Amino acid sequence: MSEHKVTALVTGASAGLGAEFCRQLAPLCDVIIGVARRREKLEVLASELAGSVEMHCLEADLSAVEGVAATLEAIRQKGPVDYLINNAGFGTVGHFDQLPINGHREMLNLHIDACITLCRAAIPFMRELGGGQIINVSSLGVFVPGGGMAVYGATKAFLNYYSQALQAELAGSGIEVQALCPGFTHTEFHNSMLVDGFDHTQIPDQMWMNAEAVVAASLAAMGNGQVLVVPGEYNLGVAKTSLQKQVDDL
Ligand SMILES: NC(=O)c1ccc[n+]([C@@H]2O[C@H](COP(=O)([O-])OP(=O)(O)OC[C@H]3O[C@@H](n4cnc5c(N)ncnc54)[C@H](OP(=O)(O)O)[C@@H]3O)[C@@H](O)[C@H]2O)c1
Numbered sequence: 001m002s003e004h005k006v007t008a009l010v011t012g013a014s015a016g017l018g019a020e021f022c023r024q025l026a027p028l029c030d031v032i033i034g035v036a037r038r039r040e041k042l043e044v045l046a047s048e049l050a051g052s053v054e055m056h057c058l059e060a061d062l063s064a065v066e067g068v069a070a071t072l073e074a075i076r077q078k079g080p081v082d083y084l085i086n087n088a089g090f091g092t093v094g095h096f097d098q099l100p101i102n103g104h105r106e107m108l109n110l111h112i113d114a115c116i117t118l119c120r121a122a123i124p125f126m127r128e129l130g131g132g133q134i135i136n137v138s139s140l141g142v143f144v145p146g147g148g149m150a151v152y153g154a155t156k157a158f159l160n161y162y163s164q165a166l167q168a169e170l171a172g173s174g175i176e177v178q179a180l181c182p183g184f185t186h187t188e189f190h191n192s193m194l195v196d197g198f199d200h201t202q203i204p205d206q207m208w209m210n211a212e213a214v215v216a217a218s219l220a221a222m223g224n225g226q227v228l229v230v231p232g233e234y235n236l237g238v239a240k241t242s243l244q245k246q247v248d249d250l
Pocket of ligand 1: 011012013014015016017018035036037038039041060061062063064067087088089090091110137138139140181182183184185186187188189190
């Protein structure tokens with residue numbers, strides 16, 4: 001029997017938090033499978049990490065069944081995976097009824113359907129391995145519901161509940177589930193929103209973090225039993241204040 005290689009699967013590995021997860025997981029892994037639509041960006045990252053990890057680049061659109069199927073096949077061929085990072089995502093700004101329904105559905109497919117499908121495929125093998133780490137990238141926005149991102153926030157709320165419930169079901173299995181809830185992070189995420197009128201100047205400076213710090217906080221929380229992880233003291237304060245207000249309003 002061949003020796004098990006410690007393996008991570010990172011979705012949305014071509015940019016931002018996903019690329020940073022690959023960088024910070026590289027010292028912990030033998031193999032990383034990076035998934036995204038832009039193959040050329042994955043290949044640049046694979047070259048950067050070539051000295052420390054064997055990175056496989058999978059060009060796939062995870063909002064489409066074909067892309068999810070190709071990712072399942074990559075797990076079958078290169079897995080089982082010890083780390084599953086469900087990170088691929090995008091945001092839109094605008095009122096629910098003024099945005100196209102196809103965009104809402106694409107978001108549900110990517111943020112929810114792809115995530116649960118990959119978890120469903122990975123968990124039985126993690127059980128056999130006696131452990132594993134699942135990180136579902138959610139958002140601080142879940143704690144601060146408001147207009148303009150109704151479907152986006154709802155998909156991330158799904159990930160928080162799902163991660164908490166899954167962790168309860170997996171107690172004692174050695175598998176840990178985290179819902180990472182970053183606040184505003186300097187990545188490509190807001191590029192498309194700028195076109196839609198997203199105003200950076202409305203966001204207090206203290207809320208912004210860089211991807212390196214967000215991923216470091218996520219990985220540092222592994223093993224401490226915490227499911228919901230809000231990186232950054234300021235953002236944690238924002239989440240707690242908003243949750244307290246929601247409790248007071250009940
Ligand atoms: N940045 C923030 O302020 C912030 C705050 C809270 C939560 N988040 C969450 O953090 C996660 C990562 O976002 P980011 O900030 O790193 O943004 P980003 O720099 O725009 O990166 C998004 C990644 O997702 C991939 N992706 C998007 N659609 C995809 C699709 N259909 N199929 C496969 N891959 C796809 C992109 O790759 P390709 O374009 O190459 O496919 C890219 O690698 C997202 O889930 C986002 O909701 C971000």
